[in-house]
Amino acid sequence: DNTNTNQENFNSRTYIFQVDSLGALEWEYLSPANQLRDIAYSMVKTPDGGLVVASARGIEHVINADVSILLWQGYLFKLNANHQQVWGRDLRGTRHTLGPVFAKVVPATDGAGFVAYGRIGETVSNGTEQYGSWVVKVSNQGDSLWARYYTFFDGHDRRPEPIDFKSTPDGGYI
Numbered sequence: 001d002n003t004n005t006n007q008e009n010f011n012s013r014t015y016i017f018q019v020d021s022l023g024a025l026e027w028e029y030l031s032p033a034n035q036l037r038d039i040a041y042s043m044v045k046t047p048d049g050g051l052v053v054a055s056a057r058g059i060e061h062v063i064n065a066d067v068s069i070l071l072w073q074g075y076l077f078k079l080n081a082n083h084q085q086v087w088g089r090d091l092r093g094t095r096h097t098l099g100p101v102f103a104k105v106v107p108a109t110d111g112a113g114f115v116a117y118g119r120i121g122e123t124v125s126n127g128t129e130q131y132g133s134w135v136v137k138v139s140n141q142g143d144s145l146w147a148r149y150y151t152f153f154d155g156h157d158r159r160p161e162p163i164d165f166k167s168t169p170d171g172g173y174i
Contacts, residue, residue, distance in 0.1 A: 016079075036058030037055055041055060050086065056072040056075050072101050073101065075090055112139060116165075131151070
């Protein structure tokens with residue numbers, strides 16, 4: 001990306017590749033140039049040999065005539081076994097955020113899609129910017145099924161840093 005050198009007209013792309021045990025490139029995927037895609041924060045292999053990738057898509061917000069900022073919304077996408085994108089789903093929280101949106105994606109415990117976990121910013125509940133966590137589920141075809149938001153309002157500036165997310169034997173997640 002050029003986000004560390006530019007103050008407007010941003011370029012950001014997802015780059016995924018696989019190397020063999022000797023370090024030779026086996027395949028690569030580079031997202032389209034005009035979509036402002038973030039890095040691949042997490043990936044999970046699918047039964048058909050593809051990948052579901054947890055990432056984000058940028059939205060350039062103009063500050064003034066010379067400066068913009070790049071904010072992010074959640075984005076999950078699937079690559080098939082030939083490393084071509086099959087579907088992509090924008091997942092919006094209550095507002096766009098400055099930092100990473102998803103930290104992890106896992107197969108849904110019921111086999112009906114994928115569940116992703118991450119950090120979200122919001123201003124809806126009390127009018128000031130707060131950070132919390134969210135969990136979203138998409139179907140195997142990328143359709144949004146549900147989202148849950150968890151934000152704490154106790155007078156402290158909480159900024160959770162999602163690290164890991166796993167399924168549990170009872171069909172839930174931890």
